[in-house]
Amino acid sequence: MKGLKKKRRIQIIVLAFVALAIATGLVGYAMQDGINFFRSPTQVAEEPPSPSETFRLGGLVSEGSLQRGQGEAIRFSVTDGNATIPVTFTGLLPDLFAENQGMIGTGRLVNGTFEATEILAKHDESYMPKEVVDALKEQGVYQEPEDATGGS
Known part of the structure; x- marks a missing residue:
């Protein structure tokens, strides 16, 4: 009788581990499209991602690069001071x-041009996304705003 209880306990433990492994695999599979890695223009220039990889590109919009095309088509460049990446976007830009x-x-x-599906911009005079600030600091080109209030 004791052998049967021990065998049943082992079966339940093994079944629980298998269920946990399957659940972990399903969660990972479901989240793979929702994970977008942030990259600076220098990182993209040094190690270009595959055309099928969705990621976030951040930096400063290059001066004189903004071109409006037919309808809602827009072209501009993003820089971090070291590298510049051309960007195309079709849609309405933030105000x-x-x-x-x-x-x-x-x-x-795609073919050296970042094809954006979504564009986010600063929301006040001193705001810049944390990832952009970190990338610009890493490149040595970031300057603290004069009226920085600290905090976010």
């Missing part, structure tokens, strides 16, 4: 989107 301002775009790199 505060402008040259020499911080932005983050979500999309894919």
Whole structure:
């Protein structure tokens, strides 16, 4: 009788581990499309991602690069001071989107051009996304705003 209880206990433990492994695998599979890694233009230039990989590109909109095309098509470049990546976007830009301002775009790199599906821009005078600030500091080109209030 004791052998049967021990065998049943082992079967339940093994079954629980198998169920846990399957659940973990399903959660990972479901989340793979929702994970977007942030990259600076220098990182993209040094190690270009595959055309099928969705990621976030952040930096400053290059001065003089903003070009409006037919309808809602827009072309501009994003820089971090070391590298510049051309960007295309079809849609409406945020109201505060402008040259020499911080932005983050979500999309894919196709033939050396970042094709954005979403563009985010700063929301006030001193805001810049944390990832952009970190990338610019790493490149040595970030300057603290004069009226920085600290906190976010």
